[in-house]
Amino acid sequence: MAIQIPRGTQDILPSQVGTWELIENKAKEICHKYQYKEIRTPIFEHTELFHKSGETTDIVQKEMYSFKDRGDRDLTLRPEGTPAVVRSYVENKMYGDPNQPVKLFYNGPMFRYERPQAGRYRQFVQFGVEALGSQDPAIDAEVISLAMEVYQSLGLKHLKLVINSLGDKESRIAHREALIKHFKPRIHEFCADCQNRLEKNPLRILDCKKDRDHELMKSAPPIFEFFNEESKQYFDQVLAYLDALGIAYEVDPTLVRGLDYYNHTAFEIMSNAEGFGAITTLCGGGRYNGLVQEMGGPETPGMGFALSIERLIAALDAEGITLQTEAKVDCYVVALGDEAKIPAMVLLQQLRKAGYSADKDYLDRKMKAQLKAADRMKAKFVAILGEDEIKMNKVVVKNMENGEQVELSISNFISEFERLGR
Template sequence: MSINIPRGTQDILPGEVETWQLIEDAAKRLCRLYQYQEIRTPIFEHTELFSRGVGDSTDIVQKEMYTFEDRGGRSITLRPEGTAAVVRAFVEKKMFGNPDQPVKLYYMGPMFRYERPQAGRFRQFVQFGVEALGSNDPAIDAEVISLAMNLYGELGLKKLKLVLNSLGDPESRKAHRDALVSHFKPRIGEFCGDCQNRLEKNPLRILDCKKDRDHELMKTAPSIIEYLNEGSRDYFEKVKEYLGQLGISFEVDPKLVRGLDYYNHTAFEIMSDAEGFGAITTLCGGGRYNGLAEEIGGPETPGIGFAMSIERFIAALEAEKVSLPVEKKIDCYLVSLGDRAKDYTVGLLQELRKLGVSAERDYLGRKLKAQFKAADRLNARFVAVLGEDELDKGVINLKNMETGDQEEVELASFVEKFREQQG
């Protein structure tokens, strides 16, 4: 019986993984420019971290987490998102005491959610995200958003839409919460079971319901913008002002609600407007979470961040027909004729690689023509041919595969001269 890959996961094969590497490298390079440092957290955490940090009322905690009991009887969960784990590390390692504040971090790695697989959504997926902890300055909200927008733009995406909202401070959120309860409560029986459960726990998340999105009460629900106090309004205006200074256009959507409980003040999503991208257009989401550190036992610490799916990034590139400049060439392919020449290329190959030359040779005992075909498939810039006669004379024939030019090179100095020729 054959064993197949689990549903909702994928193999990323050679020929595909190079695109992933290019995106990952671009993200790391951009983070260096913005002074965000990498953090790596465990793939699994205590379940309580997510139930407290992400929120009991979220779909993630209620329906989507991979949770199990380990041999010690502890409840363990494969991480469904990155922020809670990063903040846990920030608190546990007392990074709030670092002299350089805010603490600016980024992460990249697999996340796990048990949800229905569909285009661009997997049960194991890769997220890149950033977190800035320790600053209440709206300028850092704009910086975090600009980092995400710049990454998409740098790799060629053009059909992007930034959607912005403010969820307000605790006072504003309480006023809005009371208004939502009053609005939905008389007819809550017409909504799905999830919405009925959320009415008292977190009525804001009713606005995020996919099942009841077309209900008439959704269209007339009170807007958070109407309930922002002066401080929250001023904060939101500053974020918008800074985005304008950065040349980043946006739309304000009062109904934008992030799916996690820890958000307040700035909330945003970056969407793809590319034709044929699919019904789910969100590429990236994030926002401010000023209460999360306290929720998991740390001191009062403001924070803001975002997370983006690499899978959806690639889907957006495909929808816009953007081809990334993936390097698929090697520098030199060694062709050998005869047993002695074949044996000699083992050491010659190693010498080339030690000097930083990407090189390959035949391992299947193929004839001359087949070896040249292999070099073509690998897009080799040069082919070096070594036979018994060349070995006796101490030379090797070097062919430029782009121009067709050939030259005979002294074997003793071949490696060094080849490296010099490559620059």
């Protein structure tokens, strides 16, 4: 029996990689404009790291790929990027960097054991941004603006930004007590997860998919009723910045991010494209003041987001957007006869060293078949080299667009080829 790919994973084939590269390069280019620097953290971390960042989350409780190594250490394949970035921030004392806030981005595979479905995999690629060290609401707006620009730069139009505030610590404590009081008398009517969350993190009950239609969900006290003045002013400022930047949004008091460390701003970017599917969220993020301290660092505010490349590609498909990723070959070298094989290989290497994309036939095909291969590869030029051409120190170069042919000298091929234009 042939070995098959593990469930919940996918092969990204050569024909698809160009799309991935274009998306990732575009996101990196935008991050560089915003002065965010790339950080690369290990694919596995100590399991404790993720427990510190979200003990009551579904990710920690149900979805992590955890294992013991040969030294009996508990390790976990990273299910998300933020905890590892914050761990590195603390461990490498980035809070001492004179340039504050520290603005970082990451891109790489994440792992969650969940039921695979359209756009959701057990191994997936996450692109994320973290800004650490500023309590300014302008950073919240900047992070949201950056996320929106990534999607818009790729041509997506059916986007909806949904935003909420979870308030500061004081507001959340007051809201927590109200939620416990609200749900406790009838908590037995909810799923086992919600019953476990009641005392630990009742806010997570509002994010439950199983019990979302329960009548107590609709009547649950909203967080904004418990905002102190500071929380109100902070959220108002974030919205004012978004208004000034011309970024449309919808305030949703029921929006709750699925990770324990969020406070103040929380947001999601969704796709409104027809046929996109039931799960419309493309990107999620928010502010996480307190996570750095939890990791052993000084009191440091943070703001960030993470997006799935797989879901971004699904959104492009839903809107019928095809990214132009196919790279043309600048010159395809055709060798005719045994005597031309080595000179053709030398010519090919000269082209590549001069910065051209070039290829040749490796199957000893006839000239007609080689020209067909060049056409399939969308070669701009074909350089034909046979025994007669070698004797005359000539290379026949054909423009594949208009069919025109010229003869160039073998000894000065690159300098003469330059004149034909890339």
